[in-house]
Amino acid sequence: MPNMISLRIDGELVRVEEGHTIFQAAEAAGKQIPGLCQMKGLSPVGACRLCVVELAGVNRLLPSCTTPAQEGMSVTTQSARIKSYRRMIVELLLAERNHICAVCVSNNHCELQALAMKLGVTHVRYTYAYRSFPVDTSHPRFVLDHNRCIVCTRCVRVCAEMEGAHVWDVMGRGVGSRLVCELNRSWGQASSCTGCGKCVQVCPTGALAEKGCAVEEMIKRGQSISRLAETRGGVL
């Protein structure tokens, strides 16, 4: 029998198995915390910081996807302060690369865009970076557009943890971080890629897409990846 712990989430008493994260505990209690790097079935990394929550007695905000739930914790998942930070993060993500939703394959089906609207973003308060990014079209079936990548690393994890191929990784640091295929090869040259397309399905934006999609045509099936993880077991 696993040890059970009790904590309060938004004032509500929640009992979960020891070892759950705050994000999982909140989900079990039917509470929605936003997250762009978090995905059921993949290991949590705390890359996007959108799932930040307030913890009583702790001054700074904590990412709920990587913070273990502990006995007696009191967590707040929604507040004006949290919302303002989440909005700031989304605006910074939009300012960092060239998303241009109007001409994106994932327009209207994009997790970043949906979250921006949910948080009431009507414009980006930060100066856009306007940097140039390459688009890798060398794979016969898929496209990688770095302009639309938020470096959430869902693709890195699904490939390494579920497909077992580990084609993707991240090079560089901070704002210079970039998704790389194998040791910085073009995708079409990758000898370890099985062409399974799991990376495309879990990508929250239009960064990874199927070839031949026009604007608004790329609809991802990330949930099927989570279900696959569940049927294989090992998902909390």
Place this chain on the structure above:
Amino acid sequence: MSAAAVKARVATVWLDGCSGCHMSLLDIDEALAVLAGRIRLVFGPLVDAQEFPEEVDVTLVEGAVSSQDDLRLLQAIRQRTKLLIALGDCAVTGNVPSMRNGLPVKKMLESIYIQGVTTAPGVPKTGVPSLLKHASPLHESVRVDLHVPGCPPKPEAIAFVLKELLDGRKPDLTGQVKFG
């Protein structure tokens, strides 16, 4: 004097965009007839005025700020208008016009007007305004009072914004527009 008796002075402006937002404005259909009784259109692609007039109540600006002319006009608009509204994605985010921003202006113009051009190759220098380094959203140059995103914004959203403003309220666009 009642509010209806004094017509609001409204301007529309077309900077670096495709005019789709103006099309969406015209698509508000019968609401145009109602508006016509309450506003006076003092500047824009739909009227003949050459100079941006003084004392404008509301200006709807479509398009990104892309050239020296765009910037000068926008600065004049800001000085002479009470409420400046960024209409559509190009004005709000830079959108498609901003896709040139990764290229140096000179290189971009040469790739269009010289490379592979057989008839009279050369970058036009007269009669066209010089381009700014970046095509950028309005709020990177001037203060913007309201952002109405969308490519283009839905006619219903534009009609809602104008009606709310004419009724003296600040429009709450939550749930009425999509971002990007």
